[in-house]
Amino acid sequence: MLKIREDRQALARRIEISRVGVGALLSFLAVAYWFVQIVRGEHYFSLSENNRIRAVKITAPRGYVLDRNGAILVENQPAYTLHLYRREARDLEGSIAFIVELLGLSPDQVRSRVERGRREPEFVPIPIAENLGIEEVAAVQVRAVEHPEFAVTVSQRRLYKHAGSAAHALGYLSEATPEQIKSAGSVYRVGDWIGQKGIEGAYERLLAGANGERRVIVDSHGREVSEANRLEASPGQNLFLTLDLELQSVAEEYFRELVGAAVALDPETGEILALVSSPSYDPNWFTRRVTPAEWNGLLENPDRPLQNRAIQNMYSPGSVFKPFLAYGALAQGLVDPEGRVFCPGHAAFYGREFRCHKRGGHGWVDLRDAIKVSCDVYFYNLGRRLGIDRINEIATAFGFGRPTGVDIAFEKSGLVPSEEWARTKRGARWYPSETISVSIGQGPVLVTPMQMARAMAGLLEGGRLPTPHLFFSSQAPGTGAPLAYKAEFREGLEISPEKLQLVRNALWAVVNEPGGTAYGSRVEGIAMGGKTGTVQVIGRGATVRAGADPSKLQDHAWFVGFGPVEDPKMVVVVFVENGGHGNLAAAPLAKALFEARFGLAVPQPANTAVQASAPPPPGRLRPAADREAR
């Protein structure tokens, strides 16, 4: 007992000594810091002022986008951006007032821009206004001595040369969203531009290239004194699209006052020659940073200009669905092409009366006649014989009900019904009478114009479905090796050449024989085939949407054309919302496109030609030689 107590006293003494030791160590450290920070503080402060190596991004020039013939669709042009250097600003409110006055900006907008940059370290300049004019740049420069906090930098701005043309195919650039900045493997920082939607989004990495970096030594005012080292940017690659600007312009001209979509496709390869969604928008808005008013205008427009109707809107196919059923029934040997059906103008199925679009009826029709005159009664009967699940099988084989795989994002799948779909997804059993509606492309069957174009290409090619695409050619970064799209196909329903010929011939008759539903649209000099479709706008939803505007209750018009019939080189799908009859509203565009494609009419002049004064894009200007030969 005694020994322990003694030990604890010794222990207590050692602890007391250790406390003195710890206190001395910490005091020594405080003195050492005092020496470094106070005595030598000036010296280190000047070192830190001179010792400023700053990393400056070298933005890689973004690749141009050109059409298949080398006409420039998207390029870059110099743009002047006004930056605010907060460290130089003694009176932030005064600075804001000055610049608002000088450039006529909205004070709230300037303040919100300043606010957005607040999280960045103070020496990082905040962009205040983009795309200054030369006069504005001069005005800022003149006052530079009084307001050193503002500086103008030159950068490259994306320019969509033909404004709203092919906007939905091209996409646009916008500032990277917080999600995009945070996503895995992201190289983007606040304020960086990134391709959204369309080609700009799909081929972002190819177009963007890789940014470089300069390490510069700056003085205490942030001015560059010299460059320490640099890592060059590797520029983005130019990208040739399958689009043909001439065809694109013809189609857009046609849709100037109309709402709808058009797709022109090479049925052998899946190359998209034209892609229109109307109304359109100007992608240049986004590079100017859309104002809230413009943005709300875009969002509130009931015709939804941002939506790509060719791949995102789903419509009833109407009568353009019929040739696919005919093909499917023939391919599976489920119909005798010689067999005839009598059409009195109406027919009863499952206790319900179904009308043919021709009041008086078509009389006796066989398969070829039924396609040519689009006889509903014939297809009611065919549809009843097939049943909904076989119709589903045929439609699925033509790629309906699933995305086409086109190389731009946000594509819709459409809808092909089946008994199982009705049971599991819809929650109400399938009624046989619905099958009758589906057999003329009405009822719960929905397709996108792109799906329709691809399906028609598949029908013409004996069942082989090409994957539609916009990528034509480019070059690999680094090596410069040519890049071409590797055409992809999906095999569908096989058919004998004679039966295929029968369907093609019937579609030729639609346009070229008297009595065909598109007889008025035949093209002199080329054998065009096609099929019209007219879709009734029904349902309460449509009535509500139409509101006071009765034109919104007009039928939608479809036309699907192709030519030449013997060896189809182009498929054209035209869809006009509330356009009325397919023959009158949609077929004329197909006719115009074939005339333009095969040089049968004077091509549209004006803006389609490449201007000689346009600066040449960096890199290769023509598509790869092997593609050119086509």
Next chain:
Amino acid sequence: MIGGVLPGSRRLDLVVLGCALSLAVLGVLFVASATTGTRFEGLASRQAIWLAVGVGAMGAAILFDYRMLLKFSFAIYCVCLLPLVYLLLFGDTIANVRSWIRIGHFQFQPAELAKIATALLVAYLFENEDDARLHASTVMKLAAIVGLPILLVFLQPDMGLAITFLPLLFVGLYFGGLPARGWAAIAVIVVLLAGGAWFLLKDYQKARIGTFLNPDSDVLGSGYQVRQSKIAVGSGGFSGKGFRSGTQSQLRFLPVQHTDFILAVIAEEWGFLGIILVLGLFAALLLRALKLAQTARDRGGVFLVLCLTAMMVFSVVLNASMMIGLAPTTGIPLPLVSYGGSSVATTFLGIGLILGVDFRRFANA
């Protein structure tokens, strides 16, 4: 003998608790400053989560009777050393060092926990070795207890972490009562070992020591960090450049500014006043903890508090010296302040044990 436990006799030492919490909050603040706009952004909130975990562990350690822990300290020691063996065999390699175990989203450095376990076993050893004279056998036991984890961590190889175990040796020898000739013998052994160790050190470790001895020899290599951190500290001056406005730290001159060099960021942005604040908080915390050691109820408690405090003193002094080139850069974080979840959490666990010893200084069991 006092019958039962008098509620009034229990107390929670608010000086230790308050200083520890203040330092940890300061840490979260400056981790945020040092990481905004970098790819490390978000670490501050992670640090805050670990702080909460640490406070939870601290609470548990206060409530749990440390005498139970001492009783089972050998088992705890064995269990806590197992992951170190595991790491040597299967560990991921992060930053050249194999010292982290991944648990879901978080990484954990098991050596931090091993420090606490080793401290417990050393305290247990000296609870029973209570002769006024330090026996040679006790020294051997002590060397074995502390040497094993040092060896395991050194092989990872993380020299910085390995040497943070050394204060435990010192505590045993000094407070155990090693006589003067014992110290002389140890000095001889250390000199011999240091000569031998030079051949065992990795090249980058040698480079760091070389740089320490002559910092201007390699301005762009490993001298770079020391030099830049000195510029950061010195340019802070008396009152600093302002929170988040340090040019050295915000311009990323300091490579690991949110971990080992956090004190340089504080020095640059809050100046000498910031340093006085940090050193003052540490001084209050550590001197108070040593005071608590004096009033602990039993010898085990005394040694436990001494061990835990000594390790903190060692890290604080070494880290603060590193910033201004008074010690080689060894990768030792500033306790409670530097970014590092396992370090913050286990430091709080240690503080919980210290408070627990004090909590029970009159208690009977």
